[in-house]
Structures are given as structure tokens and as C-alpha cells.
Amino acid sequence: MAKTSMLMREQKREKLVAKYAAKRAELKKTILAADISFEELLLANAKLSKLPRDSSKCRLRNRCAITGRPKGVYSKFGLGRNKLREHTMQGDVPGLRKASW
Numbered sequence: 393m394a395k396t397s398m399l400m401r402e403q404k405r406e407k408l409v410a411k412y413a414a415k416r417a418e419l420k421k422t423i424l425a426a427d428i429s430f431e432e433l434l435l436a437n438a439k440l441s442k443l444p445r446d447s448s449k450c451r452l453r454n455r456c457a458i459t460g461r462p463k464g465v466y467s468k469f470g471l472g473r474n475k476l477r478e479h480t481m482q483g484d485v486p487g488l489r490k491a492s493w
Contacts, residue, residue, distance in 0.1 A: 394460030402453060402460075405446045412447035416440065 422428065422436040445451065454465045456472030464473040469485065480488045 394455065394462065398462075399455070399460045402455060405452055408444055408447040409449050409452060412443055413449075416443060416447065419443075 419436050419440045423433060423440070428436075453462050454467055455462050456465050456475055457470045458475045459472055461472040461474070465471070466473065466476055469476055471479065476485065476488075479485050480490060483489075
């Protein structure tokens with residue numbers, strides 16, 4: 393089980409990403425526009441850099457929905473490899489079973 397503080401930090405980041413998503417997208421669109429002046433570009437870059445770091449989507453981490461494990465997570469199921477194996481053996485994951493040949 394992951395530390396509670398790490399899980400809470402991840403939840404905080406998810407809230408910040410959702411809160412600032414529209415503003416970040418608008419600023420990035422402005423920065424990538426070809427018809428803006430250099431001063432507008434600098435202003436948009438400054439505004440983007442003033443936003444919280446954790447509001448960037450790339451700072452999110454995939455975690456297991458049950459244990460919070462950060463590594464070995466299958467995004468299709470939202471589970472870590474260990475829990476995915478356990479639930480597969482119990483038959484809880486539809487369409488998945490242990491390979492045997």
C-alpha cells in the first residue's frame with residue numbers, strides 16, 4: 393500500500409490539473425499561434441510559467457486503484473500487476489484468464 397501522503401498529493405494534483413486545464417490550453421494555443429507579436433508571446437509565456445507546477449498534466453502519475461502502487465500499472469484496467477493477477481485468478485476481470493498451453 394502506498395503512503396497516504398503520496399495518494400493525497402496525487403489527488404491534489406488531479407484537482408489542479410482539472411482546475412487549470414482550460415487556462416493552460418488557451419495560453420498554449422496563444423503561444424503556438426504564428427500571427428502573434430513577440431511581446432504577446434513573452435506575455436503568454438510569463439502567464440503560463442506563473443501557473444502552479446502541479447497543474448501540468450505531465451506531473452500526474454498512473455497509480456493502482458486498490459493499492460496506490462506507482463509502478464507496474466496497467467492503464468486499461470487501472471490496476472497494478474500484482475492486483476491484476478489476483479483478480480484475474482479470482483475471475484473478477486472479464487475476458488482475462490491465466491495463460492496455459
